[in-house]
Amino acid sequence: MDPAAFIDVLAATLDAADVACFQLYLCDADDETYSAVARALAPVCQERDVAFLLNARHHLVAATGADGVHVQGPVKGLRRKLPEGAILGAGCGHSRHEAMEAGEAGADYVSFGPWGPEAAEALTWWQLMMELPCVAAGGLDLDNAAAAKVAGADFVLLRSAVWNAPEGAPAAAARAAASIA
Numbered sequence: 001m002d003p004a005a006f007i008d009v010l011a012a013t014l015d016a017a018d019v020a021c022f023q024l025y026l027c028d029a030d031d032e033t034y035s036a037v038a039r040a041l042a043p044v045c046q047e048r049d050v051a052f053l054l055n056a057r058h059h060l061v062a063a064t065g066a067d068g069v070h071v072q073g074p075v076k077g078l079r080r081k082l083p084e085g086a087i088l089g090a091g092c093g094h095s096r097h098e099a100m101e102a103g104e105a106g107a108d109y110v111s112f113g114p115w116g117p118e119a120a121e122a123l124t125w126w127q128l129m130m131e132l133p134c135v136a137a138g139g140l141d142l143d144n145a146a147a148a149k150v151a152g153a154d155f156v157l158l159r160s161a162v163w164n165a166p167e168g169a170p171a172a173a174a175r176a177a178a179s180i181a
Helices: 003-016 031-046 058-064 096-104 117-129 145-151 169-180
Strands: 021-024 051-055 068-072 087-091 109-112 134-136
Touching: 003 031, 003 169, 021 031, 031 051, 031 058, 051 058, 051 087, 058 068, 087 096, 096 109, 096 117, 109 117, 117 134, 117 145, 134 145, 145 169
Parallel strands: 021 051, 051 068, 068 087, 087 109, 109 134
Antiparallel strands: none
C-alpha cells in the first residue's frame, strides 16, 4: 500500500460522512511498513476528529501516534501496555462472555461479528444489558449496515464495502452513513 496515493482517498472519504473511527488493517505488512503507513495516515484522521486505530499491533500505538488499537480476543493485561488514554477495542466474535471479560479488562468497546443472526442477537442483548459501546463488524455491506444498527450496534465497521465500492469510497461512505443515521 502506498500511503501517499491513499491519503487523498482517505481524506475525501472521511469528509463525505460522519466517521467515528478508522482502523488500519494491513495484515501482511511487517512492523516497519505498518508503522510508516500509520504515521502517514493518522494525521489525516485526527485532523478530522476521527479516531485512528491500529489493528492488532498494540506495541506500535505510541510510536505511530495512533489513538489506540483493536484486537481480536482476550485483552486482559493489554491496557497497561498502551499509552494513557489510548482506545482499546476488543473483537469478541459472537461471545457475550468474551465481551463481558473484555469490558472488565478495560476495553473501551467490544465488537461482534461476523454479521448474521448470532451477531444480531449478541448486539441486541449487549445493548439491553451493558453500557459499554458495541460495534457490528465483519461481513457487513452497504445493504445490511442498517440492520446492524437496528439490532443495537452503536457503531458499524465497514471495510471492503467502502474501500472496494464500485462508486468509490467517498460515495459509499456517504451512502452508509445515510443508511444508519
